[in-house]
Amino acid sequence: MVDRNSQVAQLSPEQKRTLLKQLLEEKAAGGKAGLQMAKAAGGNEQGQQDCGELPANIPEEYYRIAGFPDYLELSKQAELFAQLQIANPYFRVNEAIINNKTSIDGREYISYSSYNYLGFSGDERVTQAANEAAKRYGTSVSASRGATGEKPIHGELEAELASLIGVEDCVVYVGGHSANVSTLGCLLRPRDLVVCDALSHNSIIQGCILSGARRILFPHNNWEALEAILKQNRRNYERTLIVVEGVYSMDGDIARLPQFVDLKKRYKALLMVDEAHSMGILGRSGRGIGEYFGLDPRDVDVWMGTLSKTFASCGGYIAGSKELVQLLKYSAGGFVYSVGITPANAGAALAVARLLRSETGRVARLQNNARFFLEFAQANGLDTGLSKDSAVVPVIIRDSLKSIKLANALFQHGINVHPIFYPVVADGEARLRFFITSDHTEDQIRFTIETMKELRNKLVP
Numbered sequence: 001m002v003d004r005n006s007q008v009a010q011l012s013p014e015q016k017r018t019l020l021k022q023l024l025e026e027k028a029a030g031g032k033a034g035l036q037m038a039k040a041a042g043g044n045e046q047g048q049q050d051c052g053e054l055p056a057n058i059p060e061e062y063y064r065i066a067g068f069p070d071y072l073e074l075s076k077q078a079e080l081f082a083q084l085q086i087a088n089p090y091f092r093v094n095e096a097i098i099n100n101k102t103s104i105d106g107r108e109y110i111s112y113s114s115y116n117y118l119g120f121s122g123d124e125r126v127t128q129a130a131n132e133a134a135k136r137y138g139t140s141v142s143a144s145r146g147a148t149g150e151k152p153i154h155g156e157l158e159a160e161l162a163s164l165i166g167v168e169d170c171v172v173y174v175g176g177h178s179a180n181v182s183t184l185g186c187l188l189r190p191r192d193l194v195v196c197d198a199l200s201h202n203s204i205i206q207g208c209i210l211s212g213a214r215r216i217l218f219p220h221n222n223w224e225a226l227e228a229i230l231k232q233n234r235r236n237y238e239r240t241l242i243v244v245e246g247v248y249s250m251d252g253d254i255a256r257l258p259q260f261v262d263l264k265k266r267y268k269a270l271l272m273v274d275e276a277h278s279m280g281i282l283g284r285s286g287r288g289i290g291e292y293f294g295l296d297p298r299d300v301d302v303w304m305g306t307l308s309k310t311f312a313s314c315g316g317y318i319a320g321s322k323e324l325v326q327l328l329k330y331s332a333g334g335f336v337y338s339v340g341i342t343p344a345n346a347g348a349a350l351a352v353a354r355l356l357r358s359e360t361g362r363v364a365r366l367q368n369n370a371r372f373f374l375e376f377a378q379a380n381g382l383d384t385g386l387s388k389d390s391a392v393v394p395v396i397i398r399d400s401l402k403s404i405k406l407a408n409a410l411f412q413h414g415i416n417v418h419p420i421f422y423p424v425v426a427d428g429e430a431r432l433r434f435f436i437t438s439d440h441t442e443d444q445i446r447f448t449i450e451t452m453k454e455l456r457n458k459l460v461p
């Protein structure tokens with residue numbers, strides 16, 4: 001194998017910086033996009049290949065993980081980070097509960113990196129509910145729910161969530177990501193069409209791929225473009241599902257839901273809304289995008305949400321009609337063939353769902369903080385992209401390396417925020433993503449924005 005260490009070590013600092021930029025932005029030959037396409041093509045043929053006669057020259061990169069081009073690219077990137085003395089902003093160990101603050105290596109930071117939006121993770125009543133559930137039912141339900149894993153607390157949680165959302169029923173999965181993947185994989189088949197927003201979360205795309213349905217992406221939040229797609233394609237497929245997100249997790253803007261509801265009705269399609277970043281955040285009492293727009297919750301066929309954000313737990317839910325929930329409970333792989341959510345996680349989420357009804361002050365504080373952050377950032381000349389009325393505020397930097405350096409410089413000043421770059425967002429759209437919480441103070445927000453403005457102006461790309 002080529003000795004990559006010596007190759008990289010021989011480069012000048014300028015060449016290292018250029019190479020790192022290329023790797024971050026995937027412009028180097030054989031970038032990830034290419035690899036993913038190759039994988040997708042190969043993936044379809046898995047299991048159909050004739051393995052009788054093995055050719056003698058199967059390259060190492062096909063059977064040694066250490067030789068995988070994607071692994072080599074990753075390790076080269078890590079090496080360049082080390083050689084250029086750029087700290088890796090990922091996998092920092094947070095030593096305590098994260099709300100508006102966190103503790104890393106014994107130092108306190110203002111945190112914008114958790115989705116503990118309403119500060120319920122760490123709330124004593126929620127912790128107590130989790131402890132009580134674990135004491136009563138154990139630390140695992142030890143089976144899938146359909147077998148022997150069903151506990152009273154599962155049904156209580158599902159009923160509470162359904163009532164909060166205003167629909168008939170709900171099913172809780174062990175993860176938010178798996179809720180999307182399994183639900184989409186279950187509801188759609190190869191003769192169906194799924195039309196998703198171009199900025200859809202990975203879990204939505206993975207679910208669409210699993211289903212085998214024809215997938216078309218429409219330009220972000222552009223209902224006119226969606227209508228053109230439906231006009232042209234609807235009649236060629238059996239089921240058609242439109243998928244949008246309440247709040248887009250990288251941009252902080254809100255789906256134009258009334259227009260999507262109108263389209264789904266006119267084109268006899270189904271509509272799914274992922275409320276990972278809108279439940280608990282949008283609407284006067286935090287009931288999400290439906291409340292924000294004053295819509296009838298029954299106008300959406302599939303409401304999806306996670307328990308890991310507002311609900312201070314771990315898991316995912318799908319809510320809607322009783323028929324939808326029954327179908328998923330008996331047919332969705334990630335529910336039928338997976339263990340039930342742990343009692344502690346169910347207990348914590350149930351406590352939050354109940355507290356959400358009585359503690360709307362938290363929602364109001366979160367909305368005020370998010371508005372203040374957005375307006376103060378804009379007033380200081382920072383580019384906040386599309387963000388509006390949500391608790392996700394990006395500060396667009398564009399250049400990947402610069403976004404990492406700025407995040408690291410902020411870290412030195414006691415502010416923890418993460419950089420996001422390609423392929424998570426489009427090339428040239430690198431950003432710092434701020435998650436605002438109800439616990440942030442005006443002083444923290446002012447300090448953050450003033451520090452960021454000063455540091456940004458000093459940074460060399």
Ligand SMILES: Cc1ncc(COP(=O)(O)O)c(C=O)c1O
Binds near residue numbers: 175176307316
């Ligand atoms: C839009 C969206 N959907 C689904 C998920 C998956 O949720 P979880 O992290 O709870 O698995 C996320 C995670 O951040 C998300 O942002």
